[in-house]
Amino acid sequence: MxxxxxxxxxxxxxxxxxxxxxxxxxxxxLDPRVLEVMMPYLTEEYGNAASNHAFGVSINSSVQTAREQISELVNCAPTDLIFTSGATEAINLAIKGLAKENQQRGNHIITCETEHPAVLDTCRALEADGFQVSYLPVQPNGLINIELIREAITPSTILVSVMLVNNETGVIQPVREISEICHSNGVFFMTDATQAVGKMLIDVNDLGADLMVFSGHKFYGPKGVGALYIRSRRPFKVKLNPLLHGGGHERGLRSGTLNVPGIVGLGQAAFLAKSxxxxxxxxxxxxxxxxxxxxxxxxxxxxxxxxxxxxxxxxxxxxxxxxxxxxxxxxxxxxxxxxxxxxxxxxxxxxxxxxxxxxxxxxxxxxxxxxxxxxxxxxxxxxxxxxxxxxxxxxxxxxxxxxx
Ligand SMILES: Cc1ncc(COP(=O)(O)O)c(C=O)c1O
Structure with missing residues (x-):
C-alpha cells in the first residue's frame, strides 16, 4: 500500500x-530560499512570540526582523504593519475597522466596480449594516476617471478604496492622484496592493495610502500570511476597530498567536523581492x-x-x-x-x-x-x-x- x-x-x-x-x-x-528560513520555525523554533521566556524572546526578535524586511519593501515604519492571514483578512480589518471607528463622522464609502471581491463583498456587508457605498464605474480601458471620485465625495464620506493593480487585467490605477483628492477632502484612502507589492517599487508615502494590504503568496512567499499597513503619521493617524478580540496581539488590532513560520517567510520573500x-x-x-x-x-x-x-x-x-x-x-x-x-x-x-x-x-x-x-x-x-x-x-x- x-x-x-x-x-x-x-x-x-x-x-x-x-x-x-x-x-x-x-x-x-514558494521560493526555496523562503522555505529554508521557515523550516526551523516549523520544527525546533516552535515558541510563542508573545512568551517572555528566552524561547519567546528569540522568536519575537525573528518576527521583528521580518517586520523590518517587509517595511523596507513598502517604505513604512515597521510598527505601522499588522500581520494577518492574508489580503482578504487585511481588507476586512481595514474597511470594517475604519467604518466602525468613524461611524460618528460619516457612513459613506467609495470604491470601484473592478475591485477584488474581498473589497466588494466587504462593502456589501457594510451596506447591510446601514453604510452607503458608491461603486464607481471604469472606462473601457479599465482605468477609473478620477473626476468621478471628486464628484462622489460627500460630507459623510469616510473612506475611498481603490486597488493599485487589478488582478485580472493588470491595469494600474492612478492611486497617487486619488489619494490627493481624498486628503484634500479629509477622507481616508486605502489601496489593495496585493498584485503590486513585490512586483513594483512601492512607497506608501508616495502613494498617499493611509491603509494598504498585501499577501505573501503573490510574491513567492507562503500562503496564509499577509499584512495591513496602517498610517500612524501625517497627514492622518488612522484608527481602526479590531475584528478579532482576544490576547491583544498586534497592538490589540489582531488578536491571535502569531503565525511565526509564515511571518518569517513573508519577511524573507519581501527581502528577496526587493533585492x-x-x-x-x-x-x-x-x-x-x-x-x-x-x-x-x-x-x-x-x-x-x-x-x-x-x-x-x-x-x-x-x-x-x-x-x-x-x-x-x-x-x-x-x-x-x-x-x-x-x-x-x-x-x-x-x-x-x-x-x-x-x-x-x-x-x-x-x-x-x-x-x-x-x-x-x-x-x-x-x-x-x-x-x-x-x-x-x-x-x-x-x-x-x-x-x-
Ligand atoms: C487584488 C487582490 N486582492 C485581494 C486578494 C485576496 O488575497 P488572499 O486570497 O491572499 O487573501 C487577491 C487574491 O487573489 C487579489 O488578487
Missing part, C-alpha cells in the same frame, strides 16, 4: 514538474511582450485593459468567438486562467471585464496569462504554439461561445 502511494506521489510530482504554470496572479510557487525586483521585472516584461506580440498575430485577438498603464507580468487577451473554457481544456499541460482564481469557479462573466463594457460573449472569450519569475522563453513558446493550434481547431469546429 505504502509503495503504491509513494509511486502515485512520484508520478504526480513528475506531472506537476512537466506542467507550465502561467497563473502567477492566482498564486506563486531582485529590477532583474525579475525586466525578465518577466521581456517574456510578456514576446508572448503578446506572438499572440496578437492570431486573427481577431485583443488585449483587455490599458496597454500603457499595466503591470508587466499580466496579459488578459480575448479571442473573438472562442470559448475560453474550451480553450483552457484544450491546452494539455499549461495552466492559465479564464478569470481571477477566486471567481473562476463561478459561471458568471468576469465582473472586471463587464465593468469595462465587454459583452458576456467577449468576457467568456477572454483568458488571463500571468507570468512569474520561474517562467522561461520555452514556456512562452509552448503556450503560444498550443494556443495557436487550439484556437485554429476550435474555429474550424465553429464551436460557438455557449450562452450560459
Amino acid at each position: 505504502k509503495c503504491k502511494a509513494l509511486l502515485i506521489d512520484i508520478v504526480n510530482l513528475i506531472l506537476v514538474k512537466l506542467m507550465i504554470y502561467l497563473d502567477n496572479n492566482a498564486t506563486t510557487k 531582485e525586483l529590477k532583474q525579475n521585472s525586466f525578465n518577466i516584461k521581456v517574456l510578456r511582450d514576446y508572448l503578446e506580440s506572438n499572440l496578437l498575430s492570431i486573427n481577431q485577438s485583443y488585449i483587455n485593459g490599458d496597454v500603457s498603464n499595466r503591470m508587466y507580468n499580466v496579459c488578459n487577451l480575448r479571442f473573438k468567438g472562442i470559448d475560453a473554457d474550451a480553450l483552457i481544456v484544450g491546452l494539455k499541460d499549461i495552466m492559465l486562467s479564464n478569470g481571477s482564481a477566486c471567481s473562476s469557479a463561478k459561471v458568471e462573466p468576469s465582473h472586471v471585464l463587464k465593468a469595462m463594457g465587454l459583452s458576456d460573449e467577449d468576457c467568456y472569450s477572454s483568458i488571463r496569462i500571468s507570468i512569474g519569475k520561474y517562467n522561461t522563453k520555452e514556456d512562452i513558446d509552448a503556450v503560444v504554439n498550443e494556443l495557436k493550434e487550439t484556437i485554429t481547431q476550435l474555429r474550424e469546429m465553429k464551436n460557438p461561445v455557449p450562452i450560459r
Whole structure:
C-alpha cells in the first residue's frame, strides 16, 4: 500500500514538474530560499512570540526582523504593519475597522466596480449594516476617471478604496492622484496592493495610502500570511476597530498567536523581492511582450485593459468567438486562467471585464496569462504554439461561445 502511494506521489510530482504554470496572479510557487528560513520555525523554533521566556524572546526578535524586511519593501515604519492571514483578512480589518471607528463622522464609502471581491463583498456587508457605498464605474480601458471620485465625495464620506493593480487585467490605477483628492477632502484612502507589492517599487508615502494590504503568496512567499499597513503619521493617524478580540496581539488590532513560520517567510520573500525586483521585472516584461506580440498575430485577438498603464507580468487577451473554457481544456499541460482564481469557479462573466463594457460573449472569450519569475522563453513558446493550434481547431469546429 505504502509503495503504491509513494509511486502515485512520484508520478504526480513528475506531472506537476512537466506542467507550465502561467497563473502567477492566482498564486506563486514558494521560493526555496523562503522555505529554508521557515523550516526551523516549523520544527525546533516552535515558541510563542508573545512568551517572555528566552524561547519567546528569540522568536519575537525573528518576527521583528521580518517586520523590518517587509517595511523596507513598502517604505513604512515597521510598527505601522499588522500581520494577518492574508489580503482578504487585511481588507476586512481595514474597511470594517475604519467604518466602525468613524461611524460618528460619516457612513459613506467609495470604491470601484473592478475591485477584488474581498473589497466588494466587504462593502456589501457594510451596506447591510446601514453604510452607503458608491461603486464607481471604469472606462473601457479599465482605468477609473478620477473626476468621478471628486464628484462622489460627500460630507459623510469616510473612506475611498481603490486597488493599485487589478488582478485580472493588470491595469494600474492612478492611486497617487486619488489619494490627493481624498486628503484634500479629509477622507481616508486605502489601496489593495496585493498584485503590486513585490512586483513594483512601492512607497506608501508616495502613494498617499493611509491603509494598504498585501499577501505573501503573490510574491513567492507562503500562503496564509499577509499584512495591513496602517498610517500612524501625517497627514492622518488612522484608527481602526479590531475584528478579532482576544490576547491583544498586534497592538490589540489582531488578536491571535502569531503565525511565526509564515511571518518569517513573508519577511524573507519581501527581502528577496526587493533585492531582485529590477532583474525579475525586466525578465518577466521581456517574456510578456514576446508572448503578446506572438499572440496578437492570431486573427481577431485583443488585449483587455490599458496597454500603457499595466503591470508587466499580466496579459488578459480575448479571442473573438472562442470559448475560453474550451480553450483552457484544450491546452494539455499549461495552466492559465479564464478569470481571477477566486471567481473562476463561478459561471458568471468576469465582473472586471463587464465593468469595462465587454459583452458576456467577449468576457467568456477572454483568458488571463500571468507570468512569474520561474517562467522561461520555452514556456512562452509552448503556450503560444498550443494556443495557436487550439484556437485554429476550435474555429474550424465553429464551436460557438455557449450562452450560459
Ligand atoms: C487584488 C487582490 N486582492 C485581494 C486578494 C485576496 O488575497 P488572499 O486570497 O491572499 O487573501 C487577491 C487574491 O487573489 C487579489 O488578487
